[in-house]
Amino acid sequence: MDVVVAETNADSTEPSVKEPYVSLVFESVDEAYWFYNSYALNVGFEIKKGSTSKSFSSGDVIARRFECNKSGLKTSKVGEGSSTRAHRLTRVNCKAKLDIRKNKDDKWVVTGFIKEHNHELDTPRKAKRHRSHNILHKDKEVKKLMDQLYSAGMGPAKIARILNETNCNSSISANQVSVHLSEHRKNNIGNEGASVFAYLKKQQELDPNFYFDIELDSNLVLRSFFWADSRSRNDFLTFGDVVVFDVTYKTNKFMMPFAPFTGVNHHRQSILFGCALLANETEETFHWLFHQWLKCMFDTAPKVIITDMDGAMYNAIKRVFPQTRHRFCSWHIGKHLVEHVLEIRDSNGDFKKDYYEWFNSKDVNTSEQRWKVFIQKYSIQNNSWLLKMWDRREHWVPAYLKDYFVAGMTSSGRSESINAFFDGFVNSKTQLLEFITQYEKALHSRHQAEEREDFNTMNSVANLFTSYALERFAAEFYTKNMFKHFQQEFKQSLECWYEEINTIGTITTFRVGLSCEDSINWSTVIYDDDNTKVICECAKFETDGFLCKHILHIMIAKKHLQSIPNLYLLKRWSISARNKSNTEISVVSSDIVTPMMKWKLTNTQTNIFNLAITSKEAYDLVMSTLTGLLENVRDSFNYSEPASIASQVGSTTIYPSSVGISIRDPLLVKTKGRPKIASRIESGIEISQSQGKRRTCGTCGGKGHYSTTCPQKDKVISKTVYKFFSFG
Known part of the structure; x- marks a missing residue:
């Protein structure tokens, strides 16, 4: 490909390529190929490799032919009534060719050249699209760029368009990109x-x-x-x-x-x-x-x-x-709920209201009492999905989930x-x-x-809604995004009213809610003045990690607090959360030196190293300090260096490949399906399908598939779940 095959005429901007002739000598077959290919590009046709001749004694190739890609003839096999798709024929028995033969000096000499073609030739611009000339996609740098663009999520068509736009002389097709990517995958088969x-x-x-x-x-x-x-x-x-x-x-x-x-x-x-x-x-x-x-x-x-x-x-x-x-x-619960109780809901006008009332019970006792009434009213059968789910109510019913933190996730x-x-x-x-x-x-x-959110938090000041010191205190404690959530509760707290129920010693009980709400829906707040401890029936702090509007209203309107008590400041939501000490998380281990302790040592070592390499002075200080520390530790514990220390930080498994035995590729995973003893609670759709085949999709109403394979299933169910829980 490095052979110079074109010369420029003084009177023309177009290159003139030297025409082959008999007795022309080349150093190699590749040199002859690229010479003839460059000539073909200038003339306007494509070449291909033709026949070869080998030596009877050594078996080496001694002669080679390059010819026009339209040489020879190919007859169509498509006859009348055939189902085979007809392909357009490209060969017209063109005789244009270049023959070369190896001489005694191991050079390659042109022994035959036919210039004439029996078909129209292309312009050099159009000829670039031919296979023998469109070779840019085979370049190593271009292949590397294809892989990089593909790893960035681009498809073959987009990759080809980018390559062609960045190189005006290229004409890479999406198919060529696709072929390269598939070849790359094939090379890794089994590995x-x-x-x-x-x-x-x-x-x-x-x-x-x-x-x-x-x-x-x-x-x-x-x-x-x-x-x-x-x-x-x-x-x-x-x-x-x-x-x-x-x-x-x-x-x-x-x-x-x-x-x-x-x-x-x-x-x-x-x-x-x-x-x-x-x-x-x-x-x-x-x-x-x-x-x-x-x-x-x-x-x-x-x-x-x-x-x-x-x-x-x-x-x-x-x-x-x-x-x-x-x-x-909660989304999966709603999804299965729609599948199982939709029929009951549609046939009973009060079902949705009663279900919503039970599901949102404020405490466990109320939930259990309402459940008994609910299953009797709607004759919930013993083998129904709802009763099976009731047995696991502590995993999904809100009244049973108020005692632990979920970081706002459901x-x-x-x-x-x-x-x-x-x-x-x-x-x-x-x-x-x-x-x-x-x-x-x-x-x-x-x-x-x-990192962007850290920067935005540290380089901005919260826009306060009021002049209350408590709101200003929260703005300085929480991150930018968390303060937005807190501020929403704070705004609503200003729209709340309260009723003082009773006071026993230092403990006062209130009923608090929005002024526009029915007081029956207000939440109970218990406030202990002795240790500034407060509990709300809505359990927002327990589940989300910041105070609810009910508690905030009492703190402002009744107690006139200027700041949030430390007990109700969850540091994981704070600006300094990443400075939190890891000792707050307990570690269960039977070892004297726990994995957590090893982790801390490793982190400290890394921090010291990063500081030591900032300057020569820092390096000298760290080295002298560590050298003295090492001697003190050895003297104090009579420590001697072991022959080897096995790392406990990373994976300690010894794999077969580490001793020269290769790991085989995984098998194709089959779709999970449903075994005879189902690992999931069966849905209503699955039960109905087991009783008999259905020809119409129960989800979208389409033909030719069931709900389990419906392409619109998640979209339809999401809308239905939303409607199910919507009132008014």
């Missing part, structure tokens, strides 16, 4: 398991606190793998009180369920605590994952975990996180927002390593979003 392990191992070398583990079967086939970087682990120690877990996203080559652990930071933004790609959705797979995640997070379980109602997941959580409160996703929407990041970036052909790198980009985007 994805090993590639995943190598990548995760490399990340651990770059980040010693990076944790990963993989699960293999007896044949060394990759089943599942889990990973979390050091920042995700550190985030969990600060914001891991509430975790959302969801496995609904399955867009990758092997259809392995994507399982992210998600939470919220001090700005109420989604953050990631690690994730996994799983072999399946069985109880044992979830048990393996939760065990690895617990191990990664220093044996510290979350206080609350929010998931859908999957039975396998439910059982695994009970086994691995016995002390964690498990909440069912659904798995946090995981779904992370899943949405992958839309357009991954598809059914996405390889596992590509998926991991996309996850890293999602992680990076989350970090950038938090």
